[in-house]
Amino acid sequence: MNDSISIANPKTDILQKVGLLLAGTSVLILLITWAGVTLDSSIFLPISLMGILIGTSIYSFQKYKNLPAGIKNNGVYQTSLTNRGAIGWVVGIVLTGFYIFLYWFPEMLGQSKEGNTGIVALFDPLSIFFKSQAATQWFMYGTLYTLIIISLGVKFMLKYRHNRYQLIRTIVVVISQLFLAYLIPEIMEGMNSDSPYFAKDLKNMWPLNYYFFEPWHLKNMQASSSGMIFLVWGILLFAVVTPIITYFAGKRWYCSWVCGCGGLAETAGDPFRHLSSKKLSVWKNERWMIHLIMVFIFVVTAVTLYGYFAGTGQIFGMSIGSTFRKPYAFLIGAMFSGVIGVGFYPLLGNRVWCRFGCPLAGYMGLIQRFKSRFRITTNGGQCISCGNCSTYCEQGIDVRWYAQRGENIVRSSCVGCGICSAVCPRGVLKLENGPKKGRNSV
Ligand code: SF4
Ligand code: SF4
Known part of the structure; x- marks a missing residue:
């Protein structure tokens, strides 16, 4: 009896507490700077980043090392964080608030042309190291995003270590995020300021990357030979590479192995996966929503391309920007994919965006359903x-x-x-x- 209790609810040992303390203190540093306190970033940035990585790794290693083979989800319906309790709500509200500031009020995070303060300033030394310029809110976000996928990816691998598929998949997710989404684009930006963000298009394809065919992006890509390579690659990725791989392997090759949204959902979102509703009515809504959003971005893109080639900002008397592009960017690109997609992990599960909103998932889903x-x-x-x-x-x-x-x-x-x-x-x-x-x- 006692044995089964200790396996179901193992006690937190001293090393685990040290790991928790380290990770908790590091997160506290981020929260303090978010609150506007400016700390010496050359000291506190490495402490904070390494503290999260090392602290979560120590905690996870200690947590799982003595448990028998098999996946343990004990207590997910008993803990406040993972069963929509008070802690779950607090985390959801903090995450949602963070995303609202990130998209629409970056100055609340300390972003400023006159000199960063707060949490954005904390990341200045790393940004200067990569590209000799002060951090932006997006650099800070990309760094934290990657760190979380790595740290909680380690936890995920320890938890699922007896399953080869999960181990290989998570290693690919971590490598994909670290190199394709973070290091290569940042290093490229440092080397060549003419094509700063194209490297992100290596894996962020349209229609997930909804701005791919927007006039400013097309113009930037056409302005350089490296940009043209990414333009052709982006089109081939959507029209040829994706259907072929999805035919052979299903949409998992992207959604669970490569995509950054999927990477975060699988690692940081793992404790919340059971919160996804299984109701038939929700399945019906899901099909309507994801396919309507897919149609929405197809229409927005078609209209945008028409405007680009016709040299006009209007169609049928309507402004292409304010009637089509901006509503999509606001409602779907920011509000749904970011604010709701991640902010609502502790309330609606970890794949809200992938399940109800992502137009790329909708496109690959059709191939998977009928031709895979x-x-x-x-x-x-x-x-x-x-x-x-x-x-x-x-x-x-x-x-x-x-x-x-x-x-x-x-x-x-x-x-x-x-x-x-x-x-x-x-x-x-x-x-x-x-x-x-x-x-x-x-
Ligand atoms: S209900 Fe699902 S998990 Fe349980 S034995 Fe059947 S297939 Fe396996
Ligand atoms: S999405 Fe659901 S059905 Fe598909 S592999 Fe994951 S758990 Fe299984």
Whole structure:
């Protein structure tokens, strides 16, 4: 009896407490600077960044090292943070507030042309190191985003260390974020200020990257030969590379292996995956929303391209900027993907954006649903209906429903995270890329 209690709720040991203290103090430094206190950034920036990385790693290592093989989600419905309790709400409100400041009130974070203060100023030394200029709110955000994916990626790998798929997938997620989304673009910006952000287009493709076809971006890309390479790459990535890989492997190659939004959801969002609603009505809304947003960005882009080539800012008497581009950028690009997409992790689960909003996920989902070899096969005879798979499906798919019937799962929303399979105690579920023939779908 005592043994089972200690496995279910292991005590926090002294090293874990040290890790927590280190990570907590580091986060406190960020919060203090956010509140407007200016600290010596050459001292406190490395302390804060390394403290988060080392503190979470110590904590996670100690937490998981003595637990037996298998994935432990004990207590997720008992803790305030992961069951929409008071702590969950506080974290959700702080995150939401952070995103609102980030998008619309960067001066509240200390961003200033006259000289940064607050949390943005804390990142000045690192920005100067990369590109000889003071930090912006986006540099600060990109650095923290990458640090969180690495730190909580380590935690994720320790938690899921007995599952090879999860280990390899998370290593790819971390490398992809660190190099493709952060280091290469920052270093390129430091080397060549003419094409500062194109490197981000290596993996941030349209329509997720909604500004790809906007006039200023097209003009910038056309202005240099390196920009033209990224323009051609961006078009090929969407029109050729994505359909081919999605045909063979499903949309998981992007949503769960490469994408930054997916990377954050899988690592920082892991404790909240069970909060995704499994209701049938929500599934219906999900299909409407994601496809309407996809149509929205297709229309916005078509109209924007028309304006670009026709040399006009109007269509049918309407302003292309204020009627089409700006509402999309505000409502979907910022409000949905950032504020709600991440801010609401502790309330609605970790894949709100991927499930209801991302137009790229919608596009790949259609290929996955109708023209892909990817499916999750189920060995129905082994299923004991425990419901673990459905509980931890971050996309709100009622996996058990399929497992009980021995039916293959072919759903456009499945991001192929593999957690349903990893948490199944009976080995019922298998992610496969098989011949298209034989995929039964509902
Ligand atoms: S986790 Fe496995 S055994 Fe449990 S309901 Fe799902 S498929 Fe069945
Ligand atoms: S069905 Fe399984 S692999 Fe697909 S999103 Fe849900 S948990 Fe991940």
